[in-house]
Amino acid sequence: MPAGGPDTGVALHYGRPAQEQRALEQGRGVVDLSQLGVLTVTGPDRLSWLNSLSSQLLLGLTPGVSGELLLLDPNGRIEHAAAVADDGERTWLVTEAGHVAGLAGFLDRMRFMLRVEVADVTDRTAVLGTYGDAWQALAAAPGHVLTWHDPWPTTAPGGTSYGPPDAEHPGRDLHPALSLVDRSRLVEAVDGSGLQLAGTWAWEALRVEAWRPRLGREVDDRAIPHELDWLRTAVHLDKGCYRGQETVARVYNLGRPPRRLVMLHLDGSEHVTPEPGERVLHGQRDVGAVTTVVRHTELGPVALAVVKRSLPEDAELTVGGIAAAQEVIVPSAGEAVGRPAERPGQELRRRPRP
Template sequence: MTDPFAQIPGAVLSDDGVAHFGDPTREQRALAQGEAIVPRGDRAVVAVSGPERLTWLDSITSQAVARLAPGVSTELLVLDPQGHVEHAAAVIDDGATAWLIADAADAAGLAKWLGMMRFRAQVEVALRPDLRVAGFVRGGGAEHALADAAARPNGVALVWQDPWMGVSAGGWQYARAEEHPGSAHAWAEAILEESAWADAAALPVAGLLAAEALRIAAWRPRWAAEVDERALPHESDWLRSAVHLAKGCYRGQETVAKVHNLGHPPRRLVMLHLDGSDSVLPERGARVLAGEAEAGHVTSSAWHHELGPIALAIVARRIPEGETLAVEADGVRVAAAQEVIVPGDAGATAEVPRITRLSRRPLAQ
């Protein structure tokens, strides 16, 4: 089926979907006000059904979902045995099926891994390319339109509300900002059937660039951007919404607990406010420099309608928090003011008592 959003006059396509519809700044303002929707060609749906779906997901992922009530939103990560992030998904359950929304490039891998982990569990896993995802900011006309349009195969509207606005139960926040920008990130995503998808194209629209700008400004990590083969959830403050620190064992749990309680993540996420004089944006993977030394790399970048050019970057923990950095973009060295998200001393939260060493002096006779 031809994507109706791609047929809208002015639509500029990217590999992931519609990047914008001709006026990215105006679209971003409308999206932030809750008056536009974003066709998320960069997101896909995985369905997990069966009577044991929630207890099974609870046992193999980072989030406590065993008692997840219908219509309640959460987020989970799949970690490798060393605690590195392998997959990430938004989750909403409707009482019969757990619906997982993942970045499109991750969805097939996530579904395959879940399928391999079924063993004797009474669950079924299916990638659902027949379903589409639309994003919006809650509180405006877009919310009302998509709440009505969302699929509801078991009577519950499939609208996921991003838990990033606060610290989830069992989670932890490393950021020390008095007003965390995520607290205003009232993001949501609706799962739509094909018929509703076609109708949704008549609503006010914004492109993927607008959604990315709002996400970056909220310091919100995602699999397609902030995750590489070394990524730990701690370094991007993902314990805030996707990890339950008090739940039972799961793959990678030992590393999660060890880094949080006794150590420090080797890297940390920062927000970069970029000098916009040269009107260039760094691409994902662009080098971040501290002086002449490489400090890390850019994970995401965008032009924000209020903040100007911004980026998220992963840098080494040793980089001083107050140091001005630079980013390489199109052969230009762009100055970058660092805003701390994850501080250098993140982790080591446990109060471990010191054990008094025994004296080597002989006991008094």
Template sequence: MMTDSPLLAVPGAVAADGIDAGVASHYGNPLVEQRRLEEGLALVDLSNRGVLSVTGPDRLTWLDSMASQSLARLQPGDSAEALFLDASGRVEHAVHLVDDGETAWLVLEASSAEPLRAWLDRMRFMLRVAVADVSAETAVIGSLGAPLPDGVAVTAIWNDPWAHVAPGGFQYAAESGHPSAEWGYSETLVPRADLSVIARAARAGDVTLAGSLALEALRIAAWRPRFATEVDERTIPHELDWLRSAVHLSKGCYRGQETVAKVHNLGRPPRRLVLLHLDGSDTVLPVHGDIVSADKVRPESEAERRAVGVVTSSALHHELGPIALAVVKRAVPSDIPFTIDSHETEVAAAQVEIVPSGAGAQVDVPRLPRLGIRR
């Protein structure tokens, strides 16, 4: 059982709720905190995240056999992102994984920690591996380059692979203008007891803290999917451009691989991720689950408004203003404006295409000649 974070007792801390409950949403000025975080000057308390440890000589080959990412040859200090899929290729868990040569550390949403631990434990069979939930002893600190204060022990550091297309991965989004190059994000695992050291340094002015709101704004602007927000019971990796960082397309067999390969090579993902620039004139920021609608215009008739997707994440960005990520139907045109129903207000939104409507079908299958009677 995780205890309350000492960083919530730092002056100015305002507790978050919902999926980020247990840490601070901000420390008085979220927009300033964004800038400091982006400049590599601030730390983010993520001690509400779950952490699993996997030990034993078979740990990497074992994880490799079940996960979407190639993990068998990770070297000490290497970082990876991996998905655990169901038999139909839908995302069940997403993990940030770093191996230190003796232990594979898995960072994930707290709600996933126990279900994934239990499932992995059932899959051990006779292999030399052990899985443990170490969330009560290990905390996570996020940053874009800010150092930890003296006196904090570092267990492991996970460097986000989102900045580049990972080996074996594939990017659906256009190469030009992709914001990932600015996303030099990392997560540092520390003993939970050392959070008090960071809290003391923050009170003394030796460390700058940023809240979860600041991190979310920068994540959304980087088009970076998060399991707790962008994933629902139907999500396949292609819809979120997650083949980019979390899927190795030529590795060995794993659960859900058939769907991953079939959609990528022959099919189309049924939905696609978009970034939304929101009209902020009514100062209404849509929230997770708000319906995204578009007008369907028919010849000689009035436009008909239809639901085409949902908002998954939203934030007020210090440069871009109000923005959001949304998952919409694949066939919706990329240039059509949206309307979001939120807090009894209609919010206009312009979309930036992340996953194109033509994503997938990478194999060129030649058309067979039509069969018929030869004359």
């Protein structure tokens, strides 16, 4: 069955979504994610240049190290997100299909006189997703180029979290990876790995279980990293200037994110589930929107949603007439981990009048 939305072009499932999810989480499955876009950046200035543009510290990115970056607008809103890895000759960026052209265009406009070249290699590079140790089978398969290991939910150096500590996070044991392969050898790579094919249904179910934000689902034109707990892996709070940094520092130090990501447990007695974009209601009050909806083999129907920060954490909610209970990801208090004295941008704090 074909997938839709940002995953158009690949399979939602192959007839047994529950078995596919179990194979995936047990390290026996592989997902065709060849709808994703892939860019390369070459040239001796590539890492320092990307470092100056993005939210992440990339100067020490060495072969075998995986990270992710965000590109923000001047107001700190998320415009692009990408998985990032370097092989010693080029930096690889993996992003959503709907964003690859925009990301390539933005980077190309920002080259100026620097020694960098940006190329969209999606037409010759496909992406395969795995969990656990299954990536090793792809690394030995024909056409393998590089594997990116998702850092989520580990709090990266320079990052912080709004949600639970790493050791208590529901995504701590999942370990997803994206393997890049020669697109002309995609079928050969899958067959050669010996892994069971799974669809995006299974991939997304595990992502929701891990509270992992996704550019193509959780991000709208107002989203800032704090709302999605994305300071964990995609933002370095101590690096130099980049576009949107003032908002990142101001919200972290002085304020609270205006919205917050939650996981919703939906009433399983209903035989339907809401669609992404469905409004979340507290009584008659519109308090947010569902961003991702999945059926998980153990959790049942669940969703990620972005709601107003002021919404009480124990509020009774409905989505499309279906009862929903919150599981807190970003708390309504909006306090990130870390002592205020250790936070960057202390000069932004209000000083008492003499």
